[in-house]
Amino acid sequence: MKKFIRQNIDHQPIVDNVFKIVSLANDAIAKKGKENIVNATIGSLYDEDGNLVALDTVFNTYNSLDNRTKAKYASSFSGNPNFRQQVYNWVVQDTKLDLCHSVIGTPGGSGAVSSTILNVLDEGQTLIIPHIAWGNYKSMATIANCKVQAYQMFDGDAFNITSFKETCREVMARQGKVLAIINDPCHNPTGYSMTVEEWNQVIDFCNELSNEGPVIILDDIAYIDYSYNLERSRDYMNAFNRMNDQVMIVVAFSCSKTLTSYGLRCGGAVILAKNHEDVRSLEILMEKHARASWSNIPNAAMENFVKVTTEHKDEFNAEKAKYVDLLRQRCEVFKKEADECGLAYYPYKEGFFVTLKVEDDDLLTRFHEAMIAQDIYTIKVNKGIRVALCSLSIEKCQGLAFKMKDILDSL
Ligand code: PLP
Known part of the structure; x- marks a missing residue:
């Protein structure tokens, strides 16, 4: 079966769990409208309107490059x-x-x-x-x-x-x-x-x-x-x-x-x-x-x-700083509520994601599935649930930890 390819290698296909959940979230958005779905699967920075952030200072500079530089x-x-x-x-x-x-x-x-x-x-x-x-x-x-x-x-x-x-x-x-x-x-x-x-x-x-x-x-x-x-x-x-x-x-x-x-x-x-x-x-x-x-x-x-x-360092830093601050606000909202209701997460200091701590593998799978049933889409990782706050608006972050804790408690 594998005669045409390298023998001394693992032949299993890529198991892309992220892709699967992302497409489930997208189907749900298409059916029920984006206001009714929490899509915390995307690991890129999104703005408060749900659009991918493409920094102007970066792409205006890119667009000003000579075509030959690109070629x-x-x-x-x-x-x-x-x-x-x-x-x-x-x-x-x-x-x-x-x-x-x-x-x-x-x-x-x-x-x-x-x-x-x-x-x-x-x-x-x-x-x-x-x-x-x-x-x-x-x-x-x-x-x-x-x-x-x-x-x-x-x-x-x-x-x-x-x-x-x-x-x-x-x-x-x-x-x-x-x-x-x-x-x-x-x-x-x-x-x-x-x-x-x-x-x-x-x-x-x-x-x-x-x-x-x-x-x-x-x-x-x-x-x-x-x-x-x-x-x-x-x-x-x-x-x-x-x-x-x-x-x-x-x-x-x-x-x-x-x-x-x-x-x-x-x-x-x-x-x-x-x-x-x-x-x-x-x-x-x-x-x-x-x-x-x-x-x-x-x-x-x-x-x-x-x-x-x-050449554009100061403008670039200033533009990016707005998003770093946005990330901080989103995470503060999520963490404050998680602390209030006792939803456990791994020690978060900074960055794109917060990860809920769920050490029991069976509970982890059930929790992840139960959230999907309630239109909260996240990524299951080893011993935890990755919540991509980088792509969730502050509004979507509000009340999210409470909902998650209710779901977890119901299992
Ligand atoms: N390292 C970590 C932990 C990442 O999450 C990523 C991308 O998601 C990368 C490295 C590499 O990303 P890229 O190849 O796009 O620079």
């Missing part, structure tokens, strides 16, 4: 030099990193994460991920013929450093190398952001563990530019300066969320290490991988990022 190939497989430089500047901002670095342009944050997995791990090795996580990490590991092992994200309301350490130690003992994903700040789907102290503990532990083999941390910062305190959002990166020469960090940056330009497929992998040769070794593999897969990323998307974040 052209990028100048290199690893991205245009000015783009690579500006991604580094944007990612670290005022943080002074005492580390060697390189940036590889990638198609979105997805390209940065998948290229890191593929070029750091050998087939059959294990990628470490959080137990509640963006589903694609697992798909990316699978296509690289790697396994995944999860650490528990939380210990009460804090990052579970004990579980992180245990998981890393186990994997290190097995394969003599660790690649662990930390999706921070604004973790998808819980909205947790680690403290600087938690990051210090992570890096100190990586240094210790690196006596047994190389340690690579993949910090996925897809939602960083929706931090509520943007000026302090990069403070944790100071912890990176503590790492020794057996530790490497790859920061996966995405223009999709930062610029609301999901479809322009632009992002970057920022490689950080003490020694230039170590940075260069991963850079070479990533560049070859780019050449052998997507070749190069859209020239105009790169040029646009550079222009928006330099």
Whole structure:
């Protein structure tokens, strides 16, 4: 049956639960009208009228680019030099990193994460991920013929450093190398952001563990530019300066969320290490991988990022700040009501989603289905329900936690 295709790989088709629920929600909207449906499935930023946000500062700049800029190939497989430089500047901002670095342009944050997995791990090795996580990490590991092992994200309301350490130690003992994903700040789907102290503990532990083999941390910062305190959002990166020469960090940056330009497929992998040769070794593999897969990323998307974040930086920041504030208002409404009625959710600090805490798998499925029956559409994740407040108006957020709690109590 599978004779025409790769043998040594998982052949199961993608199970796209999100797509299924999104289409159920859309059918319900078509039948009953959007005012009667709560569609908390969409993981992109929507305005108060229910329209996708496409920032004017971003797309007016894009539209002003010369057609030839849009037509052209990028100048290199690893991205245009000015783009690579500006991604580094944007990612670290005022943080002074005492580390060697390189940036590889990638198609979105997805390209940065998948290229890191593929070029750091050998087939059959294990990628470490959080137990509640963006589903694609697992798909990316699978296509690289790697396994995944999860650490528990939380210990009460804090990052579970004990579980992180245990998981890393186990994997290190097995394969003599660790690649662990930390999706921070604004973790998808819980909205947790680690403290600087938690990051210090992570890096100190990586240094210790690196006596047994190389340690690579993949910090996925897809939602960083929706931090509520943007000026302090990069403070944790100071912890990176503590790492020794057996530790490497790859920061996966995405223009999709930062610029609301999901479809322009632009992002970057920022490689950080003490020694230039170590940075260069991963850079070479990533560049070859780019050449052998997507070749190069859209020239105009790169040029646009550079222009928006330099020439139009202040207007762009001001325009985006309005939406960050909107997100904050939506989440405050939802959280206040959830606290009032005792609806449990994972520790939320900032970001696109709040995730309800439901640890019993059977109850989780029944709760999710019962909400759908009441026209509340959400996404079921491991041990929880993801509520995409990024795409719900403040009005729709009002009373939502109460309704959810009533449904949960009725089960
Ligand atoms: N990381 C996380 C946690 C995400 O949720 C996403 C997108 O939803 C991405 C990375 C990558 O997005 P993109 O490839 O569009 O940049």
